[in-house]
Amino acid sequence: MARYRLTLEYDGGGFRGWQRQQDGIVTVQGVLEDALARLCGHSVTVLGAGRTDAGVHATGQVAHFDTTRPREPWVILRAVNVMTPELLTVLAVEEVDDRFHARYSAVYREYFYRVLAGRSSAPALDRRRVWHHPRPLDVERMRLAASALLGRHNFSAFRASFCQAKDPVRTLSRMEVEAVGGEIHIRVGADGFLQHMVRNIVGTLSVIGRAEWSPSMMEQILRSEDRTKAGPTVPPWGLYLERVLYGEGVG
């Protein structure tokens, strides 16, 4: 038995999310499992670091699978890229120790969110790549509010009602809000995320950026541990899973 680690890039608009569903529904896991089953000659389970929602993109998703038919990593890379739609690309394949688990060994995940703010016309070229917010947003207010989230907290206020995680405590170690050209780029890194957590944080930041709430509201919302106090869930197509890091000796 050999275990392989995959690094993946995909256009979330082409998939109904990461997780395999019934036949006929195109998901990232489903497409990968089908291709690898054909390559390996046995059924294959692919486990991902983050189960991205429908529409969410990835530039650095990590996954792993096991096979009884070991092959050179470059053979797997080429074969999977030939057998899957062009909306998905395997960037790298490495053979790993069987202690490596794409989801449970991950110690850090980083997401990126793109907002096109303050431009009345919708984006034609990046129409499923950024969230279009026609009114301007005040980046300084957003940055001030965002800093309240850094550290170890109960993030229940930013958690989807249907989120199934047992423990709502996470450690946010990176939280950046930057104006880049006509866009606002938000980067969030943590040991893990609750469902819709990044999209709910960005939604709350957008209300603060429109000056409807004060930046100090962020801390109150966080402490309330109440989803109804936070802002709306922003669209999935502005969100990118960029990076997953692993501990020493299992990465």
Added chain:
Amino acid sequence: MARYRLTLEYDGGGFRGWQRQQDGIVTVQGVLEDALARLCGHSVTVLGAGRTDAGVHATGQVAHFDTTRPREPWVILRAVNVMTPELLTVLAVEEVDDRFHARYSAVYREYFYRVLAGRSSAPALDRRRVWHHPRPLDVERMRLAASALLGRHNFSAFRASFCQAKDPVRTLSRMEVEAVGGEIHIRVGADGFLQHMVRNIVGTLSVIGRAEWSPSMMEQILRSEDRTKAGPTVPPWGLYLERVLYGEGVG
């Protein structure tokens, strides 16, 4: 009669180029003329600064049209954006003097070309936004070669065989080659361009970047005025019409 200037962004992959063709073929000019005819209640001709080929994108194309039914520019902007596919966005509408001509008054045009070089896997997210060149390219060699093109020259060596321009002399005032992240960005500005000129220049630069030709070949190719001496025509989907400038008093 009133004349309006339009600034346009579009995803070239959704159109068979700028120029109107027979019914049923989707072109940028055709889509705009149909929407404006409905808005104005009479047939409309839209003239563009650059007649981009099928697949070529624009972030700053400029066009104009005349109507006997003047309206507020913002009304035209909103109406056209509602009536056209999301692959096309009108960024700005201004009423202009009738001496303004999007094509003939333009004094400068700038194109941008994106190459994803040195990465074996194809791009999933930017699959119709960059040219994928799996082998690495030497940016320094390309930059050295590119500088030979600056100035006023006969560009016949970089001109499509079917190009109909009477005069092959153009003045290149900007020619930049830059490594940005994992990409190579090429920016070319001139008073005007011959057909396929930017794509043939980039194709020639790519041969030099692969070290198959020396950088000094660029000047010899230019002087030959012979299309067969230059490199291949690279794909349209890496190319963006970014900017068009107009002279004093007509812009």
